[in-house]
Amino acid sequence: MKGIRGISQLSTRLYAAQAARQAKVEHVQFQPQEVQVSERVCLSPSTEMVVCDHQNRTRLRKPQAQTPLPGAAHSCQGVHVTKLPSGLVIASLENYSPASKIGVPGCRYETHNNLGVTHILRLASNLTTKGASAFKICRGVEAVGGHLNVTSSRENMVYSVDCLRDDIDTVMEFLINVTTAQEFRPWEVSELTAHVKRERGDAASSAHIGVVERLHEAAYKNALSNSLYCPDYMVGNVQSEHLHQFVQNNFTSARMALVGLGVDHDVLTQVGEQFLNVRSGAGTSGAQAQYRGGELRHQTGSSIVHSAVVGESVAVGSGDALAFSVLQHVLGAGPQIKRGSNTTNKLVQGINKATSEPFEASAFNTSYSDSGLFGVYTISQAASAGDVIRAAVAQVKAVANGEVTAADLTRAKTQLKSQQLMSLETSEGFLEALGSQALAGGAYQSPDAVAKDIDNVSLTDVANAAKMFVSGKKTMASSGNLVATPFIDEL
The missing domain is CATH 3.30.830.10 (Metalloenzyme, LuxS/M16 peptidase-like)
Structure with missing residues (x-):
C-alpha cells in the first residue's frame, strides 16, 4: 500500500488502501x-x-482552485x-x-x-x-x-x-x-x-x-x-x-x-x-456506556479540596439535553465576565450562607452520545469542604422543589444563548460545532434554531432535570485533604 505523495497525482491513481486492494471500482451515477x-x-x-x-x-x-479570480466578489x-x-x-x-x-x-x-x-x-x-x-x-x-x-x-x-x-x-x-x-x-x-x-x-x-x-x-x-x-x-x-x-x-x-x-x-x-474510502463499513461495534455510580477519593496533603458530585443525565441531542444546559446556568456555570463576582449564581448565593471561607462552585454538565453527567463541582478549603458540598447539593434540591423564578429562567436562557453564539465567533468553535453535529446526526442546526429551542425550555423542564439529579444514583470524586469531606452516602 502506497501513501499519498501529492494531491495532483491522485487523479491518476487511487488513494493508499485502494491501490493495495487493487479492487475493481464500479463507477456509478450518484446524486448525493x-x-x-x-x-x-x-x-x-x-x-x-x-x-x-x-x-x-x-x-x-x-x-x-478555490480562490476567486482577482476582483471577483466573495x-x-x-x-x-x-x-x-x-x-x-x-x-x-x-x-x-x-x-x-x-x-x-x-x-x-x-x-x-x-x-x-x-x-x-x-x-x-x-x-x-x-x-x-x-x-x-x-x-x-x-x-x-x-x-x-x-x-x-x-x-x-x-x-x-x-x-x-x-x-x-x-x-x-x-x-x-x-x-x-x-x-x-x-x-x-x-x-x-x-x-x-x-x-x-x-x-x-x-x-x-x-x-x-x-x-x-x-x-x-x-x-x-x-x-x-x-x-x-x-x-x-x-x-x-x-x-x-x-x-x-x-x-x-x-x-x-x-x-x-x-x-x-x-x-x-x-x-x-x-x-477517504480506505476502510468501509461501520467497524467494530462499541459498547453502550453503563452508568453505575460510586465514589473515588484521592487523599493528598493539599489544603484545597476539589470535589464533584454528579448523577446520570441525558445523551447529547436528546429532548432534555437543553433543559440540563439551562439548569446549569440557573445554578451557575462560572463567571460570565472576567473577574466577575458571580452574585447571580445560585450556588454561590447558597454557599455564602453556609461558610465564610473562600470557595468556588459551578454546575457540572457534560453529555455524550449515549449518556451524560450532571451535578456540582466545588473547590474549597479542607476544613469547610463539607459545608460547601452540602450547600451546593441543597441548591439543586431547591430548584427541584420549584424555587426558581421567571427572572432566573430568563437570565439562564440568555446566558446559554450568548455562550452558544460566542462559541461560534471563532473558526475553531464553529468548526467544532459543525463537525460534532455532522457526525452525530448528519445535519446542521443553525444558531437561530438552537436559540428557539432554548426559548422553549420551561420552568417545569428545568425542575424535572433537577429532580433527575436528586432522585438518581450519585457519583462522587474528591481530591485533597479529605478529613472534613463527606462520603457520598452522607450527603
Whole structure:
C-alpha cells in the first residue's frame, strides 16, 4: 500500500488502501443528498476541514482552485451537508478562510487489552506514514506556515490542519496520510514513551483533571470510564500491533466526517469520494456506556479540596439535553465576565450562607452520545469542604422543589444563548460545532434554531432535570485533604 505523495497525482491513481486492494471500482451515477441551511455565516479569512466518517466511491477528477479570480466578489455560502453512500458525512462552509480537521473514534472504544492506545495514537500523529516520513510531514507543514494538531476526547479524536487556502492541496496530502496511511514503526512508537510519561506527570499535577478522570471511572462500568491518559501499567507496553488493530477496527468511513471551513463543498466532496474510502463499513461495534455510580477519593496533603458530585443525565441531542444546559446556568456555570463576582449564581448565593471561607462552585454538565453527567463541582478549603458540598447539593434540591423564578429562567436562557453564539465567533468553535453535529446526526442546526429551542425550555423542564439529579444514583470524586469531606452516602 502506497501513501499519498501529492494531491495532483491522485487523479491518476487511487488513494493508499485502494491501490493495495487493487479492487475493481464500479463507477456509478450518484446524486448525493444535500442539506442546505439558510444560515449565512462569514468568519475571518481561513480554511478548516474535519473528517469524521464514511466513504466508498471514486470519481477521478482533480479539485479546482478555490480562490476567486482577482476582483471577483466573495459571496458567502451557506452550510452544506452531504452524506455519501458509504456513510461518510461531508459538511462545509465556504467563507474564504484556511484550516482542516478530521474526527475519528476516541478512547471509549478501547478494550481492557489496549487501554491507553488513543493516548499513544494522539502522540503518534506525526510519525512516518506510507506516503511521507516524519521529517517530511514536519518540514512540509512548516514550509507552508501550517499547523498540524491532534486533540482527543472520550468520544473522538480530531486531526486538524490549518493553512493558507492556496496551500490546501499540500496540507491535505499530509492530513490524509496521518489519518489513513499510518505505519507505526516499532522504533518510532517506542520513542513516544517519554512523552507519555511527561503528559501523565502534567495531568497528575492538576487536581481538576484528576477529579474529572476519577469521576468518569467511578460513574461508568465501561466505555466512558476509560481514561484519556495511558494507565501506568500500560506505559511502554502499547505496541505497533495495538495501534494498527485499533485504527483498522475504528477508523472506518462509518465513524468519520469530513468538515471544511473555507473550502468549496464540491471540492471537499471530491476529496472524500476519492481519498477517504480506505476502510468501509461501520467497524467494530462499541459498547453502550453503563452508568453505575460510586465514589473515588484521592487523599493528598493539599489544603484545597476539589470535589464533584454528579448523577446520570441525558445523551447529547436528546429532548432534555437543553433543559440540563439551562439548569446549569440557573445554578451557575462560572463567571460570565472576567473577574466577575458571580452574585447571580445560585450556588454561590447558597454557599455564602453556609461558610465564610473562600470557595468556588459551578454546575457540572457534560453529555455524550449515549449518556451524560450532571451535578456540582466545588473547590474549597479542607476544613469547610463539607459545608460547601452540602450547600451546593441543597441548591439543586431547591430548584427541584420549584424555587426558581421567571427572572432566573430568563437570565439562564440568555446566558446559554450568548455562550452558544460566542462559541461560534471563532473558526475553531464553529468548526467544532459543525463537525460534532455532522457526525452525530448528519445535519446542521443553525444558531437561530438552537436559540428557539432554548426559548422553549420551561420552568417545569428545568425542575424535572433537577429532580433527575436528586432522585438518581450519585457519583462522587474528591481530591485533597479529605478529613472534613463527606462520603457520598452522607450527603
